[in-house]
Amino acid sequence: MKKMKYIRMDTVFFCMGWVVLLPSVLIGFWFAASGYQQIGDLFACRFMEICKFPCPGCGGTRAVYYLFSGDFRKSFLYHPCVIIGLLEYLCFMITYVFRNYLSKKTLVKEVRISYYMYIFIGVILLQWILKLIYYFN
Amino acid sequence: MDKRTTDIVAYLTWIGFLIAILSGDKEASKFHLNQALVIMLFGLLSIIPCVGYVWGIVVLVFWVMGLISAINGEEKEVPVIGKIKLIK
Structure with missing residues (x-):
């Protein structure tokens, strides 16, 4: 059987990062330019309507809106995952470029995606718990 | 289908999963069949x-x-949901 080439996980995610960069930036600025009221209502949370308390994703759309409007403080307060996700993305891309193109080491260590995912999920759960505590008090 | 093909096909949507489980090497690629099922079930959420x-x-x-x-x-487990075993 022909031996297949080993595919590095971080390389795939690095390529995916480049692919999603331009569309997400364009959609983000278009969203910020067209105003929250026009599009924001489409993403209204059905979970909140039914259960009467916020879900782990509540505030995400407003956070994206304020991020692209340039109000980072409000964005972080509405949903910290948006800014943390963006920082993780930048961190991953820079680490990958550094390890593969700038570092002098011959043996390139793979960038661990799972650590980024653990941080991301941890932040989602933490901010949800804080939101629930604040909501029920 | 050999083990590797079954592993890959199992991840390609529900149709791929059904093909893998019906005509693939079920015993050898149990790990990826299970993982694909778990990922797709969580994907429904x-x-x-x-x-x-x-x-x-x-x-x-x-x-x-x-x-x-x-x-x-x-046979690498994915984070968080990789530990769940549905196919024994």
Whole structure:
């Protein structure tokens, strides 16, 4: 059987990062330019309507809106995952470029995606718990 | 189908999973069949508005991780949901 080439996980995610960069930036600025009221209502949370308390994703759309409007403080307060996700993305891309193109080491260590995912999920759960505590008090 | 093909096909949507489980090497690629099933079941949660969109991104990343490990012929668990065993 022909031996297949080993595919590095971080390389795939690095390529995916480049692919999603331009569309997400364009959609983000278009969203910020067209105003929250026009599009924001489409993403209204059905979970909140039914259960009467916020879900782990509540505030995400407003956070994206304020991020692209340039109000980072409000964005972080509405949903910290948006800014943390963006920082993780930048961190991953820079680490990958550094390890593969700038570092002098011959043996390139793979960038661990799972650590980024653990941080991301941890932040989602933490901010949800804080939101629930604040909501029920 | 040999083990590696079954592993890869199992990740390609529900249709691929059915093909893999019906005509693939079920015993040898039990790990990836189980992982693909778990990822796709958790992926169903992403139809819920608002929270589902965030979860959808997370599941998409898990799916890519699972698929790449299947292509490489490894048995790497995906984070968080990789420990769940549905196919024994």
